[in-house]
Amino acid sequence: MNFVKRYLIPRLVQYILVVFLGVTAVFLIPRLTPTDPIAHTIAQIRSQGAYLDPATVDEFIQDLKELYGLEGSILDQYIGLWKRLFRGDFGVSFFQFPTRVSELVGRALPWTVGLLLTTTVISWVAGNLVGGLAGYFSRKRWAQALDFAAMVIRPLPYYIFSFTLLLLFGYVIRLFPIAGGAAIGSVPSFTWSYIADVLRHAFLPALSLTILGGTIWFQTMKLIVQNVNAESFVQYAKLGGVKEGIIVSKYVIRNAMLPQITALGLALGQIFSGALITEIVFSYPGLGTLLYNAVITGDYNLIMGITIFSIVAITTAILLLDLLYPLFDPRVRYR
Amino acid sequence: MRSKTILLIVSLLTTVGLLVACRPAVPVTPVEVTRIVQGTPIVVTATPAPVVKEKAPDVLGILPRSETLIAAQLTGRVGSPDDFNEWVGWKWRDRGMQQLMNEPLWSVDFATGKIINGLADGDPVYNENFTQVTIPLRKGVTWSDGQPFTAADVVFTVETLMKYEGFNAHSFFVENVESVSAPDDYTVVFKLKQPNSRFHTTFLDRWGSTWIMPKHIFEKVDDPVKFQFNPPVGTGPYKLHSYDPAGYWTIWERREDWDKSPTGIMFGEPKPKYIVFQAFANEGAKILAQLTHQLDAVDLSAEGLKAALAQGKTNRAYQPTFPWVVNNDPCITGLTFNTAKPPYDNPEVRWALLLAIDIVEYEAQAVDGAATMSPVHVPSLGPYPDYYIKPMQDWLKEFTLDLGGGETFKPYDPEAPARLAEYAKSRGYVIPDDPAFIAQAFGYGWYKYAPDAAEKLLIKNGFSRDADGKWRLPDGKPWRIEVISRSDMSHLEYRNAAAAVQQWKKFGIDAVHVPSDNVSALTQYGEYDVSGNWPAFEPWGAGADLSRVLDVFNSAYVKPIGEMTQGHTSRWSSPEMDDVLKRLRETDPTKTDQVVAIGTEGLKILVQNMPGIPTFGYIGFVSWDEYYWTNWPGAENPYTQPYTHWGPFKYMTPFLQPTGN
Secondary structure, eight states: OOOIHHHHHHHHHHHHHHHHHHHHHHHHHHHHSSSSSHHHHHHHOOOOOOOOOOOGGHHHHHHHHHHHHSOHHHHHHHHHHHHHHTTOOOOOOTTTTTTTTHHHHHHHHHHHHHHHHHHHHHHHHHHHHHHHHHTTTTTTTTHHHHHHHHHHTTOOOHHHHHHHHHHIIIIISSOOOOSSSSOOOOOOSSOOHHHHHHHHHHHHHHHHHHHHHHHHHHHHHHHHHHHHEEEEEEHHHTTTTTOOOHIIIIIIIHHHHHHHHHHHHHHHHHGGOOOOOHHTTTTTOHHHHHHHHHHTTTHHHHHHHHHHHHHHHHHHHOOOOOOOHHOOOHHHHHH | HHHHHHHHHHHHHHHHHHHHSSOOOOOOOOOHHHHHHHTTEEEEEEOOOOOOOOOOOOSSSSGGGGGGEEEOOTSSSSOHHHHTTTTTSOOOOOOOIIIIIIOOOEEEEEEEOOOOOSSSSOOOOEEETTTEEEBBBSOBBBBBTBBBBOOHHHHHHHHHHHHHHTTTTTTHHHHHHEEEEEEETTTEEEEEESSOOTTTGGGESSSSSOOOHHHHTTTTOTTTTTTOOOOOOSSSSEEEEEEEETTTEEEEOTTGGGGHHHHHEEEEEEEEEEEEEEEEEEEHHHHHHTTTSOSEEEEOHHHHHHHHHHOOOSESSSSSSOOSSSSSSOOEEEEEEESSTTTTTTTHHHHHHHTTEEEEEEHHHTTTTTTOOOOOOOOSSTTTTIIIIIIHHHHHOOOEEETTTTTTEOOOOOHHHHHHHHHHHTOOOOOOOHHHHHHHHSSSSSEEEOHHHHHHHHHHTEEOOOOOEEEEEESSBEEEEEEEESSOOOHHHHHHHHHHHHHHHHHOOEEEEEEEETTTHHHHHHHSSSSSOOOOOOOOSSSSSOHHGGGOOOOGGGOOSSSSOOOOTTTOOOOOHHHHHHHHSSSSSHHHHHHHHHHHHHHHHHHOOOOOEEEEEEEEEEEEEETTTEEEOOOOOOOOOSSSSSGGGGGGGTTOOEEEE
């Protein structure tokens, strides 16, 4: 009962408050920018010199306002937003009218989650495992070589790094496709050939994210382990003759894991913002370009749909971490 | 241990280096070829595409590559891939809808300067006061589902568009159409609410038009605005095969009854069995795809085209030699002043800023000198030099500015194209000395680089220089010009803005370039000084009519700053231009002499007032891979317009030839 009152309820209240403020901010911020969805729609219809009779532009603007639900005061629109959200409805995309926002997000989400969830988990596990060992055995030559490699890779701009992979494996060696999430003409299905095709297309984007992400986890973990390794309790364990395997796994890495678990939770929450540069370099489908285009075109509903989804995902991840943390950290449990 | 590590790294680097180095070298043996320049054959040096057999990776899986043409989609990934209802909002119609699936009533082909009859069987026929128009329709056309196309489809389309507010063209038809009827299956008659001699142009495809709905499908739909029209049905030579739910590709398949489409009836069987439009999120991937024969046609940036031509063994550009680019696009680029905002409301200030531009340096900075300059607000291409630019030469030479203090200045410079040609030669490009070639490639003239005259004009209007030579406004404040443009560095709006800033800085003005992704809203609401926007609306690209260019300067469309303008973003108008527009509207567009006379008056008024500076015609950086398909409509054989994203691409398909690879 004490746990519920002192630990669970404050965090649930905080969760609801953050979501409320986040949704309100997401509603207001696009409306405060000079981006105008109607101006963008008209500009797009006039693109490449296509004609829109100037005499009828005023009427067209009015039609668009009605279609997009942009009539009425900001307060009316804000109340309308909450009404829709309680029904689980994000409305329609302005720029991709009349496609529903939920449909657009639902279409992009599997690609983003599939790629980023996998790469985040793989890079976290591999980076922390290798980083932990390299931190503990930091004087070994292999650990120094890995550290050197990480120092070379990490400062590389991601765009350059990923494009180099594309150039090397897509053009020079031609092992992997240059663009897309699946082969042209393929039909999504649960067949081995389609899954293999998707994996083949995802390999280079995943490799780029895993290498750079893993390098960051590696360096962080290595530094934490080196610090923990210098702590008195580790020194006492060594002097006390505790087996090295137990010192590494139970004393050092377990303690060093705590901040990395927090960081993993945040990284998993941020998956839902997409990976814009990865999507651009590899022409890979996902939420990143969807959100970018929504911002560029002032597609308020789509911006709100994606960012609300992201806010809920990140705050939920943080809440779950808070709730699970006592399992990893006895100090929290005993409090 | 250390030596092993070093050995491993060196081995890896060597392997990668060898892989790169072993790529076959680019053949550079030039040959002499004959090109037709304005009807005159001339011999130029060109580098031919070598015949190189190379196995291309089969990326298509289900489609035979040798029967498939792949083109890059200009507007990128489709945001609403399930939706083909192109009458509502923006539906990425260049995914193949406007090029392959649809036939319009008429199409503009800017390469030949012709209007091509599609679903129409001839020109529109107006009554004497332009309140009624009769359109004859082509017989023997069927929709891709086998249903016959008739006048009932046209009548239904117009009545449906008028009935529902959600359609893009709703306001236009409500504003213009009193009634529409079909006296027989192949004739449509429109009665108009007011005289409109250009009403039919809503059905004229120039990168878009009002397309005809299949009545037998839309009449069964409850809400045609929200209807997704999937699978779509059209009268074009191709039908939808499949599409990527993520929006990256759309595949079109040649109709078995292609001979029932206007394209098939007019030009024969389209050669590619399948055509794929694929979206790429970055230019590097487009180039890599083309170099590996996974992409047959693509629009690139200037730098991208050079890279593709340098690396590709089977690539070619629109022109076989410098300037390589597509230079017959019916569009004039340049700069636009916000004439509702001081000091740009003063035509003499606008002219001073023009005279501070050295067009040769400007073009060199913007496009490496590869574009055709124009002194007036239409491009120097297609029908426009003959109708307007050449006949206006004497007037342009005599056009005079009053610099104040009794001094006058004639700014026109017919030698500017020759100066640009010299620049191109200095860059090492092969430029024939033939005046016809220079006029075709670089234009007929522009304006003098005259900073002294610009200075006098500014001083006449109260401007001054400070001790550092920097210009100050008449109120003594420093003069700062913000030139806005799109943020896409390869776009010619960006290139124009960047070049203008360099020129005006050199002249002593604190000019800054502000790229913005929000440029469409900023310009439409008038929140800017100068923009890289086109200085006039694009002409039709065929015929002499300039209504499309001039009509946006109608004073009725001008809105105050802060309200979205209906007309041109310069917000400029004048009673003289209103008079020209009134007379143009009352003139039959097919009466060429009358249309040219009135259009010339309009162009002169624009030169005198210079609400925007025309610089050079739009240039397209098209790269074609000839590994699978040849007979592209290049400059030596411009049988149709060269883009795969324009509607008349469908008319290119019967003439493309498979190589057998």
